[in-house]
Amino acid sequence: MKGIASFALCAALATTARASNTLYLNFDGATIAYVQGGSDDARLGKSVTCGGTIAAWSSSVGAPLVTPAQAKRALTDRVRSDYLPFNVDVVTERPASGTYTMVLVGGTSKDVMPVEPANIAGVSTIDCGNLNPSNVVFAFAADLPPERGGLVALAHAIAHEAGHAYGLEHNDNPRDIMYVVQNPMQSLQQTFALQFLAGNFSSYNGPFGTQAEQCHYGAAGNSAANLLVAVGARADDGNTSPVLTWDFPAEPAQAVGLTLPLIAYANSTSTQVHFEIYRNFELVAVSDSAPLSTTVTFATGPAFVTVEAIDETARRSSITRHFEFDRQAAALCTDSCASGLVCDSGVCKRPFGAACAQSSDCVTNLCQPFTDETICSHSCGNNKDCPNGYVCQSSVCASPPRVHSGCALVARKNPFSLDWWRWFLGLLGVFSVQRNRQMARITREIIVGRQD
Numbered sequence: 001m002k003g004i005a006s007f008a009l010c011a012a013l014a015t016t017a018r019a020s021n022t023l024y025l026n027f028d029g030a031t032i033a034y035v036q037g038g039s040d041d042a043r044l045g046k047s048v049t050c051g052g053t054i055a056a057w058s059s060s061v062g063a064p065l066v067t068p069a070q071a072k073r074a075l076t077d078r079v080r081s082d083y084l085p086f087n088v089d090v091v092t093e094r095p096a097s098g099t100y101t102m103v104l105v106g107g108t109s110k111d112v113m114p115v116e117p118a119n120i121a122g123v124s125t126i127d128c129g130n131l132n133p134s135n136v137v138f139a140f141a142a143d144l145p146p147e148r149g150g151l152v153a154l155a156h157a158i159a160h161e162a163g164h165a166y167g168l169e170h171n172d173n174p175r176d177i178m179y180v181v182q183n184p185m186q187s188l189q190q191t192f193a194l195q196f197l198a199g200n201f202s203s204y205n206g207p208f209g210t211q212a213e214q215c216h217y218g219a220a221g222n223s224a225a226n227l228l229v230a231v232g233a234r235a236d237d238g239n240t241s242p243v244l245t246w247d248f249p250a251e252p253a254q255a256v257g258l259t260l261p262l263i264a265y266a267n268s269t270s271t272q273v274h275f276e277i278y279r280n281f282e283l284v285a286v287s288d289s290a291p292l293s294t295t296v297t298f299a300t301g302p303a304f305v306t307v308e309a310i311d312e313t314a315r316r317s318s319i320t321r322h323f324e325f326d327r328q329a330a331a332l333c334t335d336s337c338a339s340g341l342v343c344d345s346g347v348c349k350r351p352f353g354a355a356c357a358q359s360s361d362c363v364t365n366l367c368q369p370f371t372d373e374t375i376c377s378h379s380c381g382n383n384k385d386c387p388n389g390y391v392c393q394s395s396v397c398a399s400p401p402r403v404h405s406g407c408a409l410v411a412r413k414n415p416f417s418l419d420w421w422r423w424f425l426g427l428l429g430v431f432s433v434q435r436n437r438q439m440a441r442i443t444r445e446i447i448v449g450r451q452d
Contacts, residue, residue: 017232042102078155080314146282173199257331
């Protein structure tokens with residue numbers, strides 16, 4: 001984010017802050033006329049810095065995974081958050097009357113600065129003392145895709161360039177919005193948390209070389225203190241930042257599937273809270289429901305996931321966790337899984353007694369091979385430690401030994417049972433009766449024959 005001075009707009013810092021400071025974010029595009037000498041006039045579309053046509057802002061560059069309305073609100077709220085301690089009203093509709101500083105959000109630096117170095121996040125005059133209430137500021141949204149910071153970097157670029165319009169110069173604090181480099185060497189969490197802080201004046205001006213101090217404040221480089229003098233402090237409304245609790249999932253030690261369920265809660269003194277979810281610097285989902293309970297699909301690879309809770313006053317709280325997303329990894333769960341599986345610490349696993357291939361498959365974290373099966377089991381000291389129907393075998397719960405006869409599954413009578421002997425004796429009796437009758441008939445025949 002770069003700021004350049006323009007002609008003789010520098011003056012001593014005003015001793016009294018301006019009563020009204022409106023910062024208009026123009027997402028609709030405009031043609032700005034470059035004028036030499038004089039001063040900016042946002043109402044007439046004149047700038048002493050540069051001129052040209054800035055196309056309407058497109059959210060598809062910085063936040064392609066959410067709707068344009070969601071991206072616009074997220075961007076606007078983040079600028080409001082940056083200016084929350086100060087008497088600056090951030091609006092997205094052009095004021096019908098009065099003065100205002102206008103930020104053209106969109107396009108690239110080449111649209112208005114064709115001969116200057118590329119990849120400049122923004123440009124503004126430095127209005128020492130905030131003497132002109134109608135400055136024109138540029139924030140080049142088309143140069144800030146997610147890999148260069150997306151909406152997070154764009155919001156800070158807007159706040160940075162507007163800071164120049166309110167009379168701030170660069171400083172040497174990389175955690176300050178007025179630091180000269182857009183993406184300094186700092187953590188992702190620190191980038192999300194940039195503020196107007198304090199530092200020492202820095203003459204470094206990026207591709208424009210060095211720039212001498214213009215405004216000569218008593219506290220050069222102290223952007224927070226100088227901004228309070230230029231615009232004043234916002235009246236205390238009694239609200240505090242939401243208390244955010246990211247309930248699920250915790251930061252895992254192993255890779256997770258691409259589908260990530262999220263559960264978070266926010267307690268707020270304000271009436272409304274919404275949630276924003278980022279993959280690194282890319283806004284990937286927005287939820288107006290509280291508590292947050294949603295599922296988001298992520299791309300393969302390592303990523304920081306940030307959940308933010310934002311109230312209606314633009315106060316926010318953030319939590320960031322690191323994940324390794326892998327298409328082959330098990331999907332996380334909250335309470336339900338496919339048939340035959342149970343949800344354990346966010347992972348669908350096989351219950352005790354189920355067939356398994358490895359210990360990570362099991363809710364018991366033990367996949368034990370036995371003689372005729374491999375099942376999810378757990379350690380034991382005796383049979384009482386095992387569920388009904390299982391025995392403690394070699395300190396592991398196992399199914400009781402099975403007896404294999406090699407017979408068909410159809411049940412058959414024991415040939416030596418009492419019922420079988422009764423059947424046999426009955427059959428023998430029938431045979432004996434028939435035999436006796438036959439012998440009697442033969443005997444009669446013999447007797448009769450003798451009589452003949």
